[in-house]
Amino acid sequence: MASAYSDEVARLFEAAPGSGRPDGPDWATGEAREPLSATHVRVHLRGTAGRVAAACYEVRGCPHTVAAVALAVAELPGRPVAGLDVDPATLASRIGAPAMKLGRLFVIQDAVHDAALQLGPRRP
Amino acid sequence: MTDSASIYLDYAATTPLDVRVRAAIDACHAEPAGNASSMHAAGRAARARVEAARAEVAALVNAPPAAIVFTSGATEADNLAIPGAARGNPDRGRHVVTLRTEHRAVLDACQRLEREGFAVTRLTPGRDGLVDPAEIGRALRVPTTLVSVMLVNNETGVVQDIPAIAAECRRAGALLHVDAAQAAGRVPLDVVALDADLVSLAAHKIHGPVGVGALYVRREPRPTLVPLSFGGGQEGGLRPGTLPVHQIVGMGAAYALARADAGAEATRLTALRDRLWAALSRLPDTFLNGHPTARAPHILNVSFGGLDGEALLYALGGLAVSSGSACSSASGQPSYVLRALGRDDALAQASLRFSFGRQTTATEIDTAAALVEGAVGRLRALAPR
Numbered sequence A: 001m002a003s004a005y006s007d008e009v010a011r012l013f014e015a016a017p018g019s020g021r022p023d024g025p026d027w028a029t030g031e032a033r034e035p036l037s038a039t040h041v042r043v044h045l046r047g048t049a050g051r052v053a054a055a056c057y058e059v060r061g062c063p064h065t066v067a068a069v070a071l072a073v074a075e076l077p078g079r080p081v082a083g084l085d086v087d088p089a090t091l092a093s094r095i096g097a098p099a100m101k102l103g104r105l106f107v108i109q110d111a112v113h114d115a116a117l118q119l120g121p122r123r124p
Numbered sequence B: 001m002t003d004s005a006s007i008y009l010d011y012a013a014t015t016p017l018d019v020r021v022r023a024a025i026d027a028c029h030a031e032p033a034g035n036a037s038s039m040h041a042a043g044r045a046a047r048a049r050v051e052a053a054r055a056e057v058a059a060l061v062n063a064p065p066a067a068i069v070f071t072s073g074a075t076e077a078d079n080l081a082i083p084g085a086a087r088g089n090p091d092r093g094r095h096v097v098t099l100r101t102e103h104r105a106v107l108d109a110c111q112r113l114e115r116e117g118f119a120v121t122r123l124t125p126g127r128d129g130l131v132d133p134a135e136i137g138r139a140l141r142v143p144t145t146l147v148s149v150m151l152v153n154n155e156t157g158v159v160q161d162i163p164a165i166a167a168e169c170r171r172a173g174a175l176l177h178v179d180a181a182q183a184a185g186r187v188p189l190d191v192v193a194l195d196a197d198l199v200s201l202a203a204h205k206i207h208g209p210v211g212v213g214a215l216y217v218r219r220e221p222r223p224t225l226v227p228l229s230f231g232g233g234q235e236g237g238l239r240p241g242t243l244p245v246h247q248i249v250g251m252g253a254a255y256a257l258a259r260a261d262a263g264a265e266a267t268r269l270t271a272l273r274d275r276l277w278a279a280l281s282r283l284p285d286t287f288l289n290g291h292p293t294a295r296a297p298h299i300l301n302v303s304f305g306g307l308d309g310e311a312l313l314y315a316l317g318g319l320a321v322s323s324g325s326a327c328s329s330a331s332g333q334p335s336y337v338l339r340a341l342g343r344d345d346a347l348a349q350a351s352l353r354f355s356f357g358r359q360t361t362a363t364e365i366d367t368a369a370a371l372v373e374g375a376v377g378r379l380r381a382l383a384p385r
Helices: A007-015 A063-074 A088-095 A099-122 B019-030 B041-061 B074-088 B104-115 B133-139 B162-172 B245-280 B309-315 B336-340 B345-349 B362-382
Strands: A027-034 A039-048 A051-060 B068-071 B095-099 B119-123 B146-148 B175-179 B198-202 B213-217 B286-288 B299-304 B351-355
Touching: A007 A063, A007 A088, A007 B309, A027 A099, A039 A063, A039 A099, A051 A063, A051 B362, A063 A088, A063 A099, A063 B309, A088 A099, B019 B245, B041 B068, B041 B198, B041 B245, B068 B074, B074 B104, B074 B146, B074 B175, B074 B198, B074 B213, B095 B104, B104 B119, B119 B133, B133 B162, B146 B162, B162 B175, B245 B299, B245 B362, B309 B351, B309 B362, B336 B345, B345 B351
Parallel strands: B095 B119, B095 B146, B146 B175, B175 B198
Antiparallel strands: A027 A039, A039 A051, B068 B213, B198 B213, B286 B299, B299 B351
8 A cells, every 4th residue: 555655645644734724814715525435625815915924724535636635735735716727637647646636635625715715805 | 746655555456465374375386387177196195285274264264165166366265155056046036135335246247147137236334334134035035046245344444243134034035145244354354143044255465375265065954056167176166267276276375374363453443443433533524434443453344524535545645545436447436335324425435445464563653644644634734514
């Protein structure tokens, strides 16, 4: 089983850096699910001057999904909220996820889109 | 991940070769080479070893030795039994009845028959995994060649009421095949009491070698079977090919050991199984899969709400258990067995099968319980609430 995962997946799954729930009122939350695998990703964003100031996430998913969302969310702060996006194929490539897992990584993209949408009207 | 590589709780997948079985195999290898079909002294000696092993296998299941046909394993036995009986008994109709929770070896054999024009009825058991024998009886209104129901389910450990199912088959004139790969040496297995016509057996599930199994074929009345392969008269023409004497000797040794300690071992494994469930059932949102009492002593299947099964398996590190998630395979589907029992995709996917064997200890059970509790807690903390 362990050989199915890259060292990067192992590291990110073990530590899950950036995971957690927001601790204040200025956060926007987006989420997405994939029913068959029961993957569920929730992304929380706080914005300042049209940019992501802080981000965290909650995740229920396979090790690849956990690793990918940790990687994606870590790189959101500082980016413009408008057009905020993550690329599932790039994430998959960076963590060595097999093609069959790509569908789950789209859940991360959907959650990021949803969070940005929620944040946008609050912090234009 | 916690380093728990030394804890093996996947005995339903395969078991370590017992040192006494290995010794029997080694002793066999040390003998002069002899084809068990040859008439010279070495051949006769090989034949004697095969027949001694056949007698041991037969003894565990209360069958006459002549009713035991050696195969490469339970999968081949299932395939010899199901397509073999279906093709060999055209006078009994062209209908096969089975359960949705059967092993792939049975389901895929039935699917193959479907492509040959047979009708296949796949019954869904109750949420506890048990099928009502009367439901099988109702399915037998159509003239039926064969019913195939496993004795012990390989995922949940649920034990079916085979004698009651057999009674339904007798009334309808249908043959009964029982996959007993998980049953031999774990639960009482008496082919006379089961009243089965065909019973599939494996060696490696009870500390014997991989690559050998057997099919019990009732002697009287003896069902007609069409063999899967051709080319020799071995095993009554049902399984031609030179007999792998050392593997058969290993199977015989494993079955002899199982017969010697069956009752005590079942009691011990039941206590271990219940000890683990007692620990795990304290976790919230945790569910036992399968009937609470009609189940084998060596299998415990549990679903954990609110987490991902593949992640749980990974978080458990080297703790060797099986997951209800097939997500590391190409299918990506949750366990079809648990889905048939009514578990939703999420719970079917987030399940673990723990299975126990001769080397399992109470200390291992306690360590495994602690590891699972830690991993479940961590993954639930990560998950959206």
